[in-house]
Amino acid sequence: MRTTITKSIAKPSEFVKQLLLWSNSFREVVFLDSNEYHQHYSSYDCVAAVDAFTSLKTDYEKAFEDLHQYQSQTKDWLFGYLSYDLKNDTENLQSHNFDGLEFPDLFFFQPKKLFLLKGNQLEIQYLYLCDDEMEDDFNEISSIKNSDNLVPSHKMNIQQRIAKDDYLSKVEVMLEHIHHGAIYEANFCMEFFAQKALIDPLEVYQKLNAISEPPFAVYFKNNDQFLISASPERYLKKEAAKVISQPIKGTAKRYLDSVLDEQSKNELVANPKERSENIMIVDLVRNDLSHTATKGSVTVEELCGIYSFKQVHQMISTVVSTVDPTASPVEILRTTFPMGSMTGAPKISAMQIIENLEETKRGLYSGAVGYFAPNGDFDFNVVIRSILYNAKNQYVSFSVGSAITSLSEPESEYEECLLKAKAMFAVLS
DSSP: OEEEEEEEOSOHHHHHHHHHHHHTTSSEEEEEEOTTOOOTTOOOSEEEEEEEEEEEEEOSTTHHHHHHHHHHHHOSOEEEEEOGGGHHHHSSOOOOSBOSSOOOSEEEEEEEEEEEEETTEEEEEEESOOHHHHHHHHHHHHTOOOOOOOOOOOOOOOEESSOHHHHHHHHHHHHHHHHTTSOSEEEEEEEEEESSOOOOHHHHHHHHHHHHOOTEEEEEEETTEEEEEEEOOEEEEEETTEEEEEOEEEEEEOOSSHHHHHHHHHHHHHOHHHHHHHHHHHHHHHHHHHTTBOTTOOEEEEEEEEEEOSSEEEEEEEEEEEBOTTOOHHHHHHTTOSOGGGSEESHHHHHHHHHHHOOBOOTTTTSEEEEEOTTSOEEEEOOOSEEEEETTTTEEEEEEEEEEOTTOOHHHHHHHHHHHHHHHHHHHO
16 A cells, blocks of 8 residues: 655746656666656656666566566566567567666566655655655755755767667668668667776766756666657557547757747758658558557547757657457557667568677667556556666767668668767766
């Protein structure tokens, strides 16, 4: 049983910073921040879940089956992640590329302590704990002094896993697959990494979040494994019988000059290559959602909408469905995972080609982080614009990618990757 109290917060943005600092003292942390980006379908401004009462950690074999059992038995709040390589559970696929991070393929935990902030209303839910502890913790959080004087992490040598010439050659190979009809779109990614890296994950998260302010920011900690995410993308959300997917395809640079910035946005709107990317993934998402939807309920609420973030303009579509009452929450995830925006179409062929051309196991990158509510609703982001860190291995990694279509120019795709990597480079170097 959870004990619940509600508090009114005078300065919500200040409290979010205090809550983050307090949360970092626990072994398990999922901290989700919308940065007050109040888009449609937003449930909370900030969520913090800490301190595992129970947990599930597994590799990809029977991962969704194990997660279904865990979620259906606990019927409680669960927080965690699905790594990209769970594709090996849903399809006859394998991953043999290099993995310097060594994260489990799936990790979820049932938090003892949970904070849900919406506007200036804070709901605190504790599992099997007394009211006094909730009050004591709230007072401790509220008394934390925030500091903007962030100390930089140790300098590191960030290397590129795929050299530029090799990247261009690999894109040409992918274009050959497209021209031969094996696929018509695929998301091709490359890794940047540093070894013997010593960073303060919390400090890096604060910096990345400050320069990006995305709607799906995540600070995740599982002992010595960290995710620092400035994701702008929602993978999948369930609200009662409604399921919402919001794939991103289409990126344009932002400019300080307002005229140039508006011009960049307008060019994105009119760009046939970016629009075709988005529409192809919308078709894929519609097909994925149909597996658990009631007949005729899959609809496109918004096609190729343009949204501006601090680093880039993005083209985002919204696809929704009414879910069949017999479909479990985990089944809805299993039949749509991995998300189409990070694979391509047809999905299985794209994933096979991706695996052959990429040189790093994606792991948590292009996976999803989020939560299940006790009633079976859920909300998950797409892990992009993110830094991953294994403190035990002293290994830092961030990957970026772009969608390759028949209209792609290898040099332009390479430049798009560097644009997406800009924020991660800034906070690490």
